[in-house]
Amino acid sequence: xxxxxxxxxxxxxxxxxxxxxxxxxxxxxxxxxxxxxxxxxxxxxxxxxxxxxxxxxxxxxxxxxxxxxxxxxxxxxxxxxxxxxxxxxxxxxxxxxxxxxxxxxxxxxxxxxxxxxxxxxxxxxxxxxxxxxxxxxxxxxxxxxxxxxxxxxxxxxxxxxxxxxxxxxxxxx
Numbered sequence: 001x002x003x004x005x006x007x008x009x010x011x012x013x014x015x016x017x018x019x020x021x022x023x024x025x026x027x028x029x030x031x032x033x034x035x036x037x038x039x040x041x042x043x044x045x046x047x048x049x050x051x052x053x054x055x056x057x058x059x060x061x062x063x064x065x066x067x068x069x070x071x072x073x074x075x076x077x078x079x080x081x082x083x084x085x086x087x088x089x090x091x092x093x094x095x096x097x098x099x100x101x102x103x104x105x106x107x108x109x110x111x112x113x114x115x116x117x118x119x120x121x122x123x124x125x126x127x128x129x130x131x132x133x134x135x136x137x138x139x140x141x142x143x144x145x146x147x148x149x150x151x152x153x154x155x156x157x158x159x160x161x162x163x164x165x166x167x168x169x170x171x172x173x
Contacts, residue, residue, distance in 0.1 A: 006030065006065040016068035023053065026100075026108035032072050033162070034062040034080060034091055034116045035170055041122065042144060045084065046135040047156070053103040056134065059156040062086075063113075072114040084136070085127025091116035097166045101157035109158060115170055141171065 008017040008029035022029045036043040042060065049055045062083055066075035073093070080086040094117050100110040122138050139147070148155050148163055162170060 004065075005068040007068055019065060020052065023103070023107040023109065026110050028098075028110045028112060029065060030072075031063065031065050031109075031111040031113045032075050032079070032116065033060055033113050033158070034076055034118060036061040036080075036086070036089065036118045036120050036124070037171075038120060038122045038124075038138065040141050040171075041138045042141060043120070043124075044137050044139055044144075044159075045128070045133045046137075048130060048132050048134045050131060053105055053107045054156045057156045058154055059159050060162065061118075063156075063158060073116075076116050083129055083132040085129070086120075086124065089118040089120055091118040095169050097162070097169065099158060099161045099165075101161065103157060111158070113158075115162075115166070117170060141167075 004019040005016040006019045006022055006029050007014050008022045008027040010017070010027065017027060017029065044058050045061060046058050047055055062076070062079050064075065064079040066072055076091050080089065094115045096112060096114055098112045100108065103109050126136055128136055145163060148160055152160055
C-alpha cells in the first residue's frame with residue numbers, strides 16, 4: 001500500500017503527513033464529509049471490515065481526507081466515485097466543523113472537516129468498492145437518531161458527533 005499524504009498541522013503550519021501517522025500522533029488534519037439525502041433520508045455506508053479503524057461501523061455517505069494539495073470539492077467528487085461509484089451529483093458546501101475522537105487501536109481523529117450535502121433519489125446507482133464499503137442503506141433522520149441512542153457502538157464516532165452537535169448546519173434543521 002502506498003503512503004497517502006494528507007494535510008495536517010504541525011507547529012502551526014499545514015504540512016503533508018502520512019495518513020496513518022497523523023492518526024497515530026493525533027495531529028489535527030483536514031477532512032471532508034458528504035451527506036447524500038433523499039428528502040429526510042440519509043444514505044449511510046457501513047465501513048469494510050478491512051479498514052484500519054472503525055471497521056464494520058455505520059458512517060455518513062462518504063468521509064475521507066483530501067490528498068496533499070487537493071481541493072476539498074475535488075476530493076468529494078473523487079471519493080464518492082471511488083467508495084460508492086457515485087458520479088454526477090452537485091454537493092453543496094455546508095460549512096466547516098472540527099472534532100476530536102478516539103477511533104480505537106491507539107488512533108485519534110482530530111479533524112477540521114469541510115461538510116457537503118448532496119441531493120439524490122433513492123434509486124441512485126451505487127457500486128460500492130468492497131475494500132471501502134460493506135453495505136449501504138437509506139435511513140430517515142429521526143430513525144437514525146433513535147438507532148444511535150439505542151446502539152451507539154454500531155456507528156462511527158464522527159457520525160455520532162455530527163448528529164449530536166452539527167445537525168442544524170448539515171441538514172438545516
